[in-house]
Every structure is written in C-alpha cells, then in structure tokens.
Amino acid sequence: MTRRLLIVEDDPGLQSQMRWCFSEDLEVFVASDRETALAALRREEPDVVTLDLGLPPDPGGATEGFALLEDILRLAPLTKVIVVTGREDKENAVLAIGMGASDFYQKPLDADILNFVVNRAFRLAELERENRDLAQQGNGTKIKGIIAGSPQMIAVCRTLEKIAPTDVTTLITGETGTGKELLARALHNLSPRASNVFAAINCAAIPENLLESELFGFEKGSFTGATQAKKGKIESANGGTLFLDEIGDMPMSLQAKLLRFLQERVVDRVGSIKPIPVDVRVVCATHRNVQKLIETGDFREDLYYRISEITLDVPALREREGDALVIARSLLKSLGKDMDRQNLTFSEDAVNAISSYAWPGNVREMINKVKRATIMADGKRITREDLELPGSEQPGENHLNLRQVREQAERKAIVQALQASDFNMTQASRLLGVTRPTLYNLTDKYRIDTSSENPEV
C-alpha cells in the first residue's frame, strides 16, 4: 500500500522544498490552508500529515493551525500529525503534542531529519493498524480450545454461543474427529451450568446390558452383584450437563426409557419404582445419519425430535475454507512446545499437502500427523513426508481446461493467503503480490466470503 503524506504549508517556497525532501515511493499531497487541507484529508486519507501551525488568516500566529489540528484528530484520529514550528516556537510544539499531535519538527528544513521523523510516523501508523486488525480478527472465535477461521466453523461457533445460555437439548452431528465433543464441552463451559459437572457417556462403547444401569443407576439387590445402590450418569450430572456421545448407537430397548426421561425429567433407577427428579441439560452427538437410522427402524423418530431441539452440523475439515492450515499451524506451535521442539515450520510442500488432503479422520487425524511430524522432522522444517501426506493434486484429466486449472489455483491461493494473514486484506494482498483493489476484485469474482468475521475484509 502506498504511503500517503499530506503537507499543510502556506509558503509556496517551503512547499516545494518539502516535496523534494521525500522519495518517490511516497504519495505527497499539498494544502495551503485549513479548508483545502480538510478536503485533502477526506479525499486522500493520508496516514501522516505535516502541519505548519502558522496558516492564513493567522500566518504569524497559531490559532488556525491549532484549529486544523483539532479537526484532523476529530475526523481521522488515527492519522499521525507532525506539527512544524519555528525555531523559537517550543511552547506551541509542546501544546500541540498535548492536544494529540504525534511529533513535532522545528524549521529550518533538514531533509534527512524530516524524512526520519515522517518515516517514523508512518511506521507507527502501520503498527497501530496491524495491531488493530489482529485484535479484531484473532482466531475467528473466542471459544476456548477451538481453532477456527473459516466462515463455516465461525457460523457453528456463533450458533453455539447463542444457545449456550439456554437449556435447549442440542444434537451435534458431524464426521468422526470434527470436534463434536469439544463443542459439547464448550457449550457447557459457556452455559450458566459451567461450575457444575459435565458428565459424558459413550453409548457405543458400553455393552447393551450394562448401559441401562450406567445411565439410570440401580437399587441394591436389583440384580446379582448389586450389593449397594448406585447413581447413574444422568443423576450424577444433576445441575450440570449430560453429554450422550454416539446417541445413534443407543440400543432400541433403551430409547423409550431415555425418551421418558427427556419428557418427564425423572429417572427410574433399575429395580426402583420411585422416580427421581433430575435437572440436567442434555447434549447429544453422533457421526451417524439419524434420518437414515429412522428409516431403517433403528432410531425412534419421537426421540430424534426430543434430542434435536437445535442441531449443530459440524462441517468436515475439508469443507472448511482454509481451516486445515490454520489448525495445523496452531497444533505445530502447541505440540512443538509440549515436545520441546519449538520454532518448527512447514515447508511449502507440506503446506500444499495439508491444504489439499481430504482429512477423512478430520482434526483427530491431523493431531496424529502433526505429532508424528514434530517427532520425525530432521531440521526446523516439517516436510510433506514427515506428515505422511500424499503429494498435492496435479492438474489432470479432471479439469475442463487450462482456465479452470488457473482459476482453481488462484482461488486456493487467495483463501490460503487470507487465512495466513488472519483475514487482513492488506497483508494478504502483499503475500499474493497484488494490490488491495485487485484482491477485492478477485474475492468478488470467486465469491470468497470475507465479510462474515471482519468488516475490513
């Protein structure tokens, strides 16, 4: 992005002297009075302004200069204003700094010093802008433990944040390893029940004959070996959240009992006829297609409607634009720290492979691969081979023509650059070696949604 400087100076001689001071990569605008200066400020949006305080109609004083300084700081508070004063004018310089000017410069002109002061102001403006952008964009979600930058995952996180304070029964669906349990825990942690228990049970991991007593508890003597009464998972979650993982694998024989609990909010321990009221929020998850299970008679439709007051569909990692790289980088940082192998980076080949691989095991598979690579990498760079990933797809017969190949590659590079720069358009355009307007045109052309998270994008 070209640096833009506005010089406010009423003396034509000084104006041209100042113009000559700066190198050509700076875009310089000049104004001789308050009105033209304000017009230039609005039109050109300079990052830095040099302001001679002695402006008409008060060239000998500083009233007009101070008024303009106030205007600039009000209209464009991020602009860095360097006040230019006479040698004897220390008082006004100090006053201007007190009002919010970022620096001052005393005449007579010295090109080297003026360049130094102006460059420093530009650098400060740039750093401030970068900081602001980073603060705005961050990880894309504020939910602890969840790394997400893609619009798809950000939408999931937004929904999660909305439903967390409520008690609605939530069904989280998605392929294995997409983070369903992580999201269920986040739902609990963001809810008013956060200080109470989060009780999880995997319905697929417990044999059918034990699942009932695990879930509902039992009374003493209710079956051989029941030497004393025991609370089930549902009761132990009282006041907190009950997470029923792999609900799609819940045996038919127990579905009716679970439905009764969801309707009545009471549990019947095995061997008891006294219902016990329980206050829990229920979150379920499954990687299975529940609609299909209903069709094949393996899941009760009425139970489905009970557990899915709200459904969160977690997209597969390959469906989340750019997330693979964002998550891989974050994992590399945290795993590198855990394993005392800091400062590792991915080679270009590894980056391409991460972005193009389909990740059937989703984030869980990625954790395993990055862990392996962190151990195996010879130097500071992790290669595709360290990750045990196949090479990225070569243009082949699946493509219509060269234009299509080019467009796909272009789109992919833009998404990667946006992710790598935390959705900062200026940084992304630098990475891609194009101007910001070009990048805007390209994101429009490829319908890359850059607006959902950050209005800057």
Ligand SMILES: Nc1ncnc2c1ncn2[C@@H]1O[C@H](COP(=O)(O)OP(=O)(O)OP(=O)(O)O)[C@@H](O)[C@H]1O
């Ligand atoms: N967006 C994410 N950011 C960081 N870590 C993630 C993310 N998604 C998943 N993980 C991590 O990936 C691993 C698998 O996640 P999780 O167990 O929640 O998946 P799941 O969908 O419940 O899998 P399954 O269906 O096999 O039970 C966990 O270690 C989890 O912390």
